[in-house]
């Protein structure tokens with residue numbers, strides 16, 4: 335997975351200072367966050383749908399081996415081909431091989447986070463194959479040469495004016511910032527790409543083992559065109575995205591639509607189980623499903639993080655996260671942004687490499703409340719931080735900051751010795767008198783505590799501890 339997480343702090347600072355981005359993020363969160371919450375409160379299936387869906391996902395993840403073999407068997411029975419890819423490179427190579435065998439020159443794509451994760455577009459273009467994203471948001475950022483900044487709304491950081499200027503530059507259309515006109519311009523440009531494509535590539539929002547199909551959801555109809563018009567359809571699926579049976583699949587799909595776009599159900603839902611039947615006019619001649627592991631087996635093997643595989647990438651956690659709402663998606667430096675990215679990117683791309691992400695979240699718990707499956711992201715963020723503090727050879731994690739660890743060890747010792755604690759407290763009260771302060775707050779602490787006051791003030795130590803006050807109180811009693 336391509337990571338630019340090292341630039342987290344610089345990118346975040348820039349994002350916070352960008353008023354246009356701040357307004358776009360505030361608009362997104364004020365629109366989608368409350369709308370999704372209101373749908374959860376009025377679930378026609380009853381309030382326990384979310385708990386049930388969590389249990390369905392957990393059951394599927396716990397029985398992945400059986401589910402995937404069942405799915406693969408049914409798709410093969412229907413004339414499709416199924417490939418298991420252990421790594422991102424394997425997944426990319428499988429696609430390149432299919433493209434070469436089918437003499438593919440033009441590809442149209444539906445939005446797919448797993449293909450972002452494995453870097454598929456770059457690999458296809460390096461082979462001289464033209465790749466066109468067809469989701470409007472993805473199309474915009476592809477034209478702009480950027481990365482998605484939200485799992486579901488990839489171009490949320492772009493203004494109408496910026497999109498208008500981009501279309502004029504790249505498509506040669508007259509400038510406008512009118513959304514319906516911009517959408518029409520994109521549709522006209524993309525229609526030609528659909529007609530010329532030899533291969534359609536899609537993700538898979540959810541598969542169903544019982545029926546042997548994959549499901550794609552969109553609100554623009556683009557995925558349906560990308561998967562039916564070209565003669566070859568290749569679908570990529572993270573290996574965990576499966577439900578056991580149709581009843582469970584439907585429950586999860588409903589919640590996915592609510593979490594993703596505050597909808598009862600997505601505008602276009604397609605169930606695909608193989609190539610077109612011989613007596614069907616529509617559909618591809620060949621259907622390939624690439625099931626991607628790329629680090630998921632390691633997550634599956636660790637009970638502490640297995641819950642993360644229940645995630646359906648709906649993006650609801652982004653729509654309420656106060657950190658994402660300030661720093662935007664690009665700061666996360668990977669395909670997966672927001673709270674879900676802060677857990678899944680370290681697990682897939684390396685905990686040390688992506689340490690900023692799990693350390694940057696606030697642990698406020700809003701993500702858990704907004705998640706349709708109530709996934710406990712804060713618990714997993716803490717587990718990742720513990721690994722960074724202690725190190726863990728099973729995950730190749732080296733302790734991040736030895737001085738910080740030593741500081742907390744010393745602090746722990748002090749807390750266990752009342753006399754030492756009281757002496758240091760008295761010393762602290764004396765020293766704080768010479769610290770720069772105003773409005774009864776300390777403005778600047780010396781090293782090694784200076785980081786704390788870089789962006790906030792510090793409340794001074796109280797004149798008396800609770801124990802001292804208690805003694806005085808007891809002493810004053812008759």
Ligand code: SF4
Nearest residue numbers: 645646648649651705
């Ligand atoms: S963690 Fe929950 S809310 Fe966030 S993307 Fe995954 S399923 Fe959706």
